[in-house]
Amino acid sequence: MEGTQGKILSEEEKQEDEAKAAVGIWKYVFGFVGMAVVKCAIELGIAEALEEHGGGPMTLADLSSAVGCRPASVFRIMRFLVHRRIFKQTAQGSPAYYQTSLSRCLLKQGASSMAAFVLWEGSRQALEPWHNLSGRVRDEDASAFEAAHGKDVWRYAAENPGHSKLINEAMACDARVAVAAIVSGFPEVFDGVGSVVDVGGGDGTALRLLVKAFPWIRGISFDLPHVTSVAPDCDRVKHVGGNMFEKVPNADAAVLMWVLHDWGDDECVQVLQKCREAIPGGKGKVIIVEAVIGEKKEDDELEDVRLMLDMVMMAHTGKGKERTLEEWKHLIMESGFSRFTVNPLHAVQSVIVLYP
Ligand SMILES: C[S@@+](CC[C@H](N)C(=O)[O-])C[C@H]1O[C@@H](n2cnc3c(N)ncnc32)[C@H](O)[C@@H]1O
Structure with missing residues (x-):
């Protein structure tokens, strides 16, 4: 079997390559999710709520009440967005969230708004x-x-x-x-x-x-x-x-x-x-x-x-x-x-x- 550079792969390299492919393909199976969740965050006004709160930290309860949604759902959306490094979360205790440069791009107004x-x-x-x-x-x-x-x-x-x-x-x-x-x-x-x-x-x-x-x-x-x-x-x-x-x-x-x-x-x-x-x-x-x-x-x-x-x-x-x-x-x-x-x-x- 050939690798991406046309080089014949050893058995070990082949297994490594296949393991990478088995992980990499998920990026395409669920490729739409990143855009859909970011769009959802924009529609809910999550970045605006944090900005009005001085950029955070803002507790899950306060954020949920500011965007008018149930905390359990906001928690799941924020867990995904924090994992993608769009928002940040306090390291300890119950979650509180804050803005990053990337999350400020989700604001509806401003120089970096996208x-x-x-x-x-x-x-x-x-x-x-x-x-x-x-x-x-x-x-x-x-x-x-x-x-x-x-x-x-x-x-x-x-x-x-x-x-x-x-x-x-x-x-x-x-x-x-x-x-x-x-x-x-x-x-x-x-x-x-x-x-x-x-x-x-x-x-x-x-x-x-x-x-x-x-x-x-x-x-x-x-x-x-x-x-x-x-x-x-x-x-x-x-x-x-x-x-x-x-x-x-x-x-x-x-x-x-x-x-x-x-x-x-x-x-x-x-x-x-x-x-x-x-x-x-x-x-x-x-x-x-x-x-x-x-x-x-x-x-x-x-x-x-x-x-x-x-x-x-x-x-x-x-x-x-x-x-x-x-x-x-x-x-x-x-x-x-x-x-x-x-x-x-x-x-x-x-x-x-x-x-x-
Ligand atoms: C991709 S947008 C770019 C807008 C802007 N230049 C920018 O970069 O923000 C292409 C623009 O071309 C305009 N456009 C399309 N056909 C045109 C035409 N026949 N005459 C003048 N403008 C046209 C569209 O209305 C649209 O605003």
Whole structure:
């Protein structure tokens, strides 16, 4: 028998390998449980209850009463979440719980909140297409999201305002993380940039944070009308509704954050060409904020996130995907840009800067 590196295993190594497999497979048998229990904790407001209690420690009785549930059930949920190191528990006596950096990500508000992202990915609507992933792999034209809902994710959102809100809030969670990484890791990309159009800018969270960090910038958050019509107002950010396949508003720089990965190559070239038309020929740039698969070492923990995201694109979009550097290069050259740079961030995404 061969091991993972193609090496012939000794009898002892083979037994060890099989023992590891017998444990490892449970991760997949019950893979959904982690997400489901975290979603349950968000819905119950466990992190909020602890936060209002100064971050803990908070006894089981107090926590159960704050979230309005029976202590026996809260105990089991918390035992699981403590085991996963999401919350912490006092070492001795009857259990009392406290917050960690990870549990603060379950708060519905705040800079590190990822609650809306969990609620969207864990919603019935987002989970349903996963049941048809194999159908999508067998037939590249069979979108799993459309098979489940009869329309693509953006049309579904346009017709279901509650879900549109949840998607926008979910995207805002990542926007907060990605913008913070740009501001700390690659701020010079906005040097000399007076105006920015954020194409597919969602509810404007990314631009709101960018104009705060770079006060000389005026922003246009550009998205489909059903998104911009309900986006919150913000100083120096104008919301403009439209279709990026038709026209993109003019600005010194066009940002495309987590937009191109929703689309196939032909659509990406169309959008990139519209962005190129929107920026000035000399000093303009297009700033893509997306994952670059295989960019970092394989033991980089975020590479696993990038590969999961690629699976999400397969389940939720028609032809969308995460791209390697070679694939990005192909798209950029096809769209007529003269040169580009790739700038890794401490984030799932990198910043790819395109010059006309
Ligand atoms: C994955 S979200 C990314 C949102 C935001 N850039 C972020 O990272 O938080 C993709 C966005 O593209 C928008 N979008 C989809 N089709 C579009 C189109 N034809 N024109 C403009 N925006 C579009 C969606 O409404 C959605 O807000």
